[in-house]
Amino acid sequence: MSKIKKAILPVAGFGTRFLPATKSIPKEMMPIVDTPLVEYAVREAITAGVTEIIFITSPTKKAIEAHFSANTGLEELLINSNKSQFLPKVFPKEFENITFQYVMQYTQSGLGHAVLQAKDSIEDDEFFLILLADDLILNSPNVCQQLVNAHNQTGGSILALNEVSDEETKKYGVISFKDIADPGSRFLQLESIVEKPQSNPPSNVAVTGRYLLNGNIFNYLENIKEGAQGELQLTDAINLSMQNENFYGIQYEGIKFDCGSKEGFIKANLHVAREQKIVYE
Numbered sequence: 001m002s003k004i005k006k007a008i009l010p011v012a013g014f015g016t017r018f019l020p021a022t023k024s025i026p027k028e029m030m031p032i033v034d035t036p037l038v039e040y041a042v043r044e045a046i047t048a049g050v051t052e053i054i055f056i057t058s059p060t061k062k063a064i065e066a067h068f069s070a071n072t073g074l075e076e077l078l079i080n081s082n083k084s085q086f087l088p089k090v091f092p093k094e095f096e097n098i099t100f101q102y103v104m105q106y107t108q109s110g111l112g113h114a115v116l117q118a119k120d121s122i123e124d125d126e127f128f129l130i131l132l133a134d135d136l137i138l139n140s141p142n143v144c145q146q147l148v149n150a151h152n153q154t155g156g157s158i159l160a161l162n163e164v165s166d167e168e169t170k171k172y173g174v175i176s177f178k179d180i181a182d183p184g185s186r187f188l189q190l191e192s193i194v195e196k197p198q199s200n201p202p203s204n205v206a207v208t209g210r211y212l213l214n215g216n217i218f219n220y221l222e223n224i225k226e227g228a229q230g231e232l233q234l235t236d237a238i239n240l241s242m243q244n245e246n247f248y249g250i251q252y253e254g255i256k257f258d259c260g261s262k263e264g265f266i267k268a269n270l271h272v273a274r275e276q277k278i279v280y281e
Contacts, residue, residue, distance in 0.1 A: 004148050004212065005052055006122060007045040007129040010114035011038060012058040012105040017260065026061045028133050030265070033272050034089075036067060037259055041133040043094065048144035050129060052099040054121050056114045059104060068100045110231025112221050119218040127151060130234075132209030136268050139254030146252050147212040150187065156246035157217075159190065159238075160210035162256065170198050172206035173235035175249060190247040195235040205249070207235065208256065217241055 015027030022030075028038035042053055057064060070091050078086050103117045115130060122128050129144055137143045137160075147158045164172060173195045177188040194202060211234075220237035238247070257271065258264035 003049055004127055004129060004151070005050060006054060006126070007050045007052070007131055007144075008054045008056060008115060008118045008122075009038065009041055009045075009131050009133060010056040010105075010111060011061060011064060011133060012056055012108055012114060014108070017262065018265075026063050027260075028061075029063050029067065032136065032259070032265075032268050033276060033278065037136065038064060038133045039067070040136055041131045042068070044137075044142045044144050045129055045131055046094050046098060047142055048129070048148050050144075051097065052101065052121075054101045054103060054118050056103050056105050056117050058106070058108075065100075065102055068095065110226075110229070110233055112224060112232035112234040112237055115234055116218060116221045116232070119221075122215045122218065124215045124218075126215045127157070127212060128215065130211040130213065134258065134260035135209030136257045136259050136264075137208070137210070137252065137254040138257075138271075139252075143208075143210045143252045143254055144212075146250060147210060150248060150250045151212050154187065154246065154248050156248050157214055157238075157241070158212040159193075159247065159249045160208045160252045161188065161205050161249040162208050162251060163204055164206045166201075166204060169201035169204055169206065170196055172196065172208075173233075173238075174201045174203060174206050176202035177205070177249065186251045188249040188251070190242060190249050192242060193235045193239045195233045196229070205251075207249075208252070210252070211238075213238070214241075214245065216245070 011028045015022035018027050029036045032040065045053060055064060074090055075087060078084060101121060105114055105117050143160050147160060150158045173193050174197055175193045176191045178191050217237055220240045224232060224236045226232060257268035259268050
């Protein structure tokens with residue numbers, strides 16, 4: 001299988017649930033202890049073999065671009081202040097050979113609209129990753145590595161899945177599936193997907209914020225109509241694509257925190273702080 005080289009990170013949202021902080025600070029730059037949330041997603045992609053990160057961003061989020069750029073002035077200050085031990089935090093070695101690309105999204109009209117902005121950066125038959133930074137998922141191997149491994153076994157597009165309660169299905173893209181593709185594995189062969197079903201969900205298995213898709217998805221994104229919440233939904237394009245391509249889901253292994261909510265953000269900070277022995281039970 002060809003190597004997965006590119007990852008799309010949609011980061012143009014307003015972050016209204018975290019106002020007033022997000023009036024001046026991008027939500028994705030809010031830290032989990034001392035590391036911005038978006039850096040966790042970038043590191044996850046890089047660990048899975050990605051060499052090009054495509055941010056779908058907005059003109060108000062220059063802080064993200066600044067964070068992933070070298071800062072020679074700060075580096076010199078640290079060296080001259082005998083604080084060289086902090087240099088790896090300013091610009092980690094893992095970032096040195098990574099291409100960071102910034103595509104502007106001037107209006108926000110759903111995840112499908114955000115992903116569509118990257119069309120010119122992805123080849124028609126190229127597989128790529130999408131990461132939603134709000135979903136912080138901790139595990140080794142990480143979720144992107146799990147998706148890449150699943151793709152190498154199946155050759156198809158892969159969605160990260162988890163089970164949710166019946167009450168939560170209305171908040172997610174919910175899937176229906178055929179027989180298990182490989183008995184004894186965690187793979188599901190997917191049949192359809194419905195975005196935020198308000199009644200009669202096809203299952204209680206939902207898509208989380210990690211996708212491995214083929215570049216053909218852009219053909220479907222260009223032809224879908226406004227869906228749930230009056231927005232262009234990535235799940236609608238995936239649903240159309242499923243009619244012509246093999247799609248699989250994998251129930252990922254890892255601890256997930258919904259950092260798009262205040263509760264999940266606080267829980268993530270507490271968990272990482274305990275792991276780093278900054279706070280204790």
